[in-house]
Amino acid sequence: MKISRRSLLLGGAAVGVVSFVPSAIGQVPAAFDTLPASAPTRNLTLTAREIDARLLGADGPLTRRVCAYDGELFKMFRFQRGTRLIVDFENALPDPTTVHWHGIRLPYLSDGVPPLTQDVVEPGGHFRYNVPLPDAGFYFIHPHCDETGQVGRGLAALLVVDDPAEAKAGYDAECFVVVKDWRLAPDGKWLDMTTDDGAANAGTFGTIRATNGKTTPPRVEAPAFGDVRVRALVADATRVIDLGCDSDDAFLIAVDGQALPPVSLNALPNGVWRMGSAMRADVQIRMPAPGEEVKIYDYRSDEPYLLTTLVAVDTGKRKTPVKPRPLPAPQVPLPDLKKAQKLEFLLQVSAGPTAVSPPLPADDPLSKALANSLCVGSTTHWAISRDSWSTREDLRLPPPLARMDHGASYIVSMTNVTKHVHPMHLHGHIFRVLSHSKKPKMPQYLADTVIVEPNETVEIAFKAVSGNWVFHCHILEHMDTGLMGWFKVA
Structure with a gap:
């Protein structure tokens, strides 16, 4: 659905609300909506602000200048698929920011990326975002300016889009696992979020590991012999995890919110699902007998790091044979692989x-x-x-990595010639992951972010949508120091 020229030039903003207009003349790509005008609308106010919180535990020191939306750390927003959000955003932070709706297929003028889609929202400023929700799934919200600093201090929120058809899967409980470390000194004060050595290597890691914002791993009760839908998000700026559990009765059922035919975790490489910054995964776990536990770990560490413990409680549910409970198939545009144009890119180091x-x-x-x-x-x-994003005194927008045609299909091949992992994210699109050269038996799946291992080639395919869309590594220091480009689709 093509947006009118008036809406395009307004950038979706209301009268009296600060908006960025890419141009009233010139080569501005058309912005396309993903829901009809008749879609039900919800008005939402959203404020980014600083709060104080005890991130080192209830008895620990107070940490100031924690960033949060609406004053709540990792706030969750939940809406029905097919809903349109009209979001009036206020920046109550002392620094400029924007809002990026990670994984959502929306008009690019609401994508939150300065200077491609809007100007930054200055302190005290406002911006109105048009956010259609065409796809069920697990998404999240974060800034796209000073992202390393603001996300590092907690600025992220969860966005769940429900589909009534998912009720047929029959899950007995739901559990959220948000992986986010804190860079804190023992006195609760912030350390620098980035270091030059970290930015040039695997990233600057947090000093304190946490789940759902807390240093003590959560314990979550769930019906014995029931099936739990665990929904994990890596909200950390740097960390890559190997998500797994100590149960054989576990299935990967969705990646980045997009359902796939259930795959036993035991059938995956090393029995885990590797996730980088911004990646999400839904896992079905069958609970054991009353009083027993299932532990969810990050196995990508010297010792498995406990993320969450599921505790089986007696609700009278009887034991039944374990079987996967598939979610409804995604309803996203799929590329035509036979007609797709192929583009190849190298992920590499740069001396400047x-x-x-x-x-x-x-x-x-x-x-x-x-x-x-x-x-x-x-x-x-x-x-x-x-091609690298501008830094230092050279702050001009670089040229696009590629020019694409709206509605055409593309296969993008990414080869990582560095010694570090890069979770690569494409804005505004859900792509099909066709192949991993290091994991030839990996099934194809849909995603918006994919890990490219060192000396690996990964192929993705998508149907291009009109707009200016960034393509970048989601290890935020890598993005900030050059590993970002953009596609111009018209």
Whole structure:
């Protein structure tokens, strides 16, 4: 559904609300909606602000300048599939910010990426976002300016989109596991969120591990012999985890909110699902007898790190044979692989800011767009096929990595020639992961973020949607120091 020119030029903003207009003239891609105009609408207010919290435990010191939406750490928003959100956002932080709706297929003018889709929202400023919710799944909200600092201090919220058809799967309980570390000194004060050594390597890790914001792993009760839907999110800026549990009765049922035919965790490499920053996974776990427990771990550490314990309680439910409970199939646009154009990119280190792609035409309104200095790093360590996002004094928007046609299908091949993992995220699209060169038996699945291991090639495919869409590593220091580009789709 194509948005009217008036709405396009307003950027979805209401009268009196600060908005970014890419241009009233020139080569502005059309913005396309993913729901009809008749879709039910919910009005939502959203405020980013600083709070105080005891992140080191109830008896620990107070940490100031924690970032949160609506004053609540990891607040959850939940809506029905097919709903349109009209979100009036207020920035009550002392620094500029935006809101990115991670994984949601929405008009690009509400994607929250300065300077491609909007200006930053200054302190005290407002912006109105048009957020259609066409797909069921597990998503989340985070800033796309000073992301390392603001996400590092907690600025993220959960967004769950429900589909009534999922009730047929018959899950007995639901459990959320949010993986997010804290970079804190023993006195509760913040440490620097980024270091030059960390940005140039695997990232700057937190000093304190936490689940759902707390240093003590949660204990969650669930019906004995019941099936629990565990919904995990890596909200950390850096960490990569190997999600697994100590039960053989566990199935991967969704990736990044998109259902797939259930796969036993035991059938996956090393019996785990590897997840990087921003990735989500839904896992079905069968509970044992009353009084027994299932422990959910991150196995990607010297010793398995306990994330959450599920405790079986007697509710009178009888033991039945274990079987997977599939979710309804996703209803997202799928690429035509036979007609797809193939593009190849290298994920590589860089000695400094570079740009080898053809520049934007002089009459393109983005040809002179400037990146806000608070939204990028202070140096360049990374590049995509020798193109890197601007840093230091060179804050001009780099040229697009590729120009694509709306509605056309593309296969993007990513080869990681570095020694570090890169979870690569494409905005505004759900893509099909076709292959991992290091995991030839991995089934195909849908996602919005995919891990590319060192010396690995991963192929993804998608149907392009009109707009300016960024493509970047979600280890946030990598993104801030060059490992980000964009596709222009018109």
